[in-house]
Amino acid sequence: MGKSPAKNHLESLVSPFGLVLILTFFTFFLVLTNNSKEDLSTSYGIGEVLGFWQNGFFGLMGFTLQMMMILVFGYALAIFKPVNSFLRSISQIPKNLVTAVLLTASVTLVAGLLNWGFGLIVGALLARFVHEALVEKGIGTNAALLAATGYLGMSVWHGGLSGSAPLTVAEQGHFLEKELGVIPVEATIFSEFNLLITGGLVFVFLLTAWFLAKSGSKSYEGNEAVSLDPMGPGVENNLARVAGLFMLLLVILGVVFGKDQGLGFISLNWINFLLFAVTLIVYRSPVNFSNAVAKGLKSSADIFIQFPFYAGILGLITDSGLLATFAEVSIELISPELFPIFTFFSAGLVNLFVPSGGGQWAIQGPIIFETATALSLDTGKMIMVFAYGDQISNLLQPFWALPLLSITGVSVRKIFPYTLIFFIVGLFWLSMSLFLFF
Numbered sequence: 001m002g003k004s005p006a007k008n009h010l011e012s013l014v015s016p017f018g019l020v021l022i023l024t025f026f027t028f029f030l031v032l033t034n035n036s037k038e039d040l041s042t043s044y045g046i047g048e049v050l051g052f053w054q055n056g057f058f059g060l061m062g063f064t065l066q067m068m069m070i071l072v073f074g075y076a077l078a079i080f081k082p083v084n085s086f087l088r089s090i091s092q093i094p095k096n097l098v099t100a101v102l103l104t105a106s107v108t109l110v111a112g113l114l115n116w117g118f119g120l121i122v123g124a125l126l127a128r129f130v131h132e133a134l135v136e137k138g139i140g141t142n143a144a145l146l147a148a149t150g151y152l153g154m155s156v157w158h159g160g161l162s163g164s165a166p167l168t169v170a171e172q173g174h175f176l177e178k179e180l181g182v183i184p185v186e187a188t189i190f191s192e193f194n195l196l197i198t199g200g201l202v203f204v205f206l207l208t209a210w211f212l213a214k215s216g217s218k219s220y221e222g223n224e225a226v227s228l229d230p231m232g233p234g235v236e237n238n239l240a241r242v243a244g245l246f247m248l249l250l251v252i253l254g255v256v257f258g259k260d261q262g263l264g265f266i267s268l269n270w271i272n273f274l275l276f277a278v279t280l281i282v283y284r285s286p287v288n289f290s291n292a293v294a295k296g297l298k299s300s301a302d303i304f305i306q307f308p309f310y311a312g313i314l315g316l317i318t319d320s321g322l323l324a325t326f327a328e329v330s331i332e333l334i335s336p337e338l339f340p341i342f343t344f345f346s347a348g349l350v351n352l353f354v355p356s357g358g359g360q361w362a363i364q365g366p367i368i369f370e371t372a373t374a375l376s377l378d379t380g381k382m383i384m385v386f387a388y389g390d391q392i393s394n395l396l397q398p399f400w401a402l403p404l405l406s407i408t409g410v411s412v413r414k415i416f417p418y419t420l421i422f423f424i425v426g427l428f429w430l431s432m433s434l435f436l437f438f
Helices: 005-014 016-034 046-057 061-078 081-090 097-114 116-137 143-149 164-169 192-215 239-257 268-283 286-299 301-319 322-333 339-351 357-374 379-396 402-408 412-437
Strands: none
Touching: 016 046, 016 301, 016 322, 046 301, 061 116, 061 164, 061 268, 061 286, 061 301, 061 357, 081 097, 081 116, 097 116, 097 143, 097 192, 116 143, 116 402, 143 192, 143 402, 143 412, 164 268, 164 357, 164 379, 192 379, 192 412, 239 268, 239 286, 268 286, 286 301, 301 322, 301 357, 322 357, 339 357, 339 379, 339 412, 357 379, 379 412
16 A cells, blocks of 8 residues: 555655755845844845855855765675675674674774774674674574664764765865864864764763663564665776775875874775775775665765755855854853853754755854854864754754664664663763863
């Protein structure tokens, strides 16, 4: 029996693309009703507002491609046959549900800190393989809890090596460079502030996973999930591997002889260049490399579709002066002591409607920067505060969980009680940390 027209309309509205369209119309409304020209005598006309939106629509094309690449290459590496074989082999290690959950959570968290696309798929695969291994051994398991722990990489990723906000501001020519300058990763990802908070977040997640495994229900049944088709390296030639090794050599030479000191060489482009090289190397032939990338591109379609609309929203709030207005109101109403925690919660809330760290940073980043600068707050720390809010509410946002649900065969209804618990624990730790360490 098919879905009713009313239900189809509702699902369209609450889809990620539907939400960005609603957000676009809402921003149009805000600009038309709350902004006026410099002489304060006449409001912006519809034609002018449409011009703001159109001018901004393609303003993040480079950023869009960067976000797509970081997901595509992470996905391609996750479906590499040796990676799958490794995950299957370690899935045989656990002898009970507790060790199974801790193994899945640990691997997923590390993978998510390395690359969010890689962590998302690796976590899903490991959760499935571990569950299947326990069922085969006749050991009590919990598919929903394992799937929830396989999703934890998306709750720490923005403090890791693929964090879109900190890597974007570390890039020469990023869209906020004129206002913000270039902020190296030493001040964001590799700062003591982030290492302490992210390290603590990993610990509390593992502790929570242990507690849930000890007290959770168990079953002995498998799940119905999609069949997997991992890809191996090509055998016809080594052309892709040669190209990848050459690129990797350039990366090494850049690190050894580059002009940047410390970790200043790490940026979004540098990460993507490295991922490009590694993916070429492991797939060896151009045909297999292209096929693996093609599979990853399917997973990046939403970024391709939605980011121009985020850019249009950025054009609306910037060119109309609405951005400056938001910053002025924030300065007047929020004290410097409370602005970090306000930013954290607002980032978490906005992420429920804009399920993309990169797209969300394009919209909120300028507002955060304007206010933080006026309040004389540490910009590097504020970027990470935004990152924490964005990542933690992924545990309530089903958008990025769709690949995991498909791979594991677990429904949203079953996984949500566990992700909600992880969200509450993570929210408490991050909130407390901002009060203590900012």
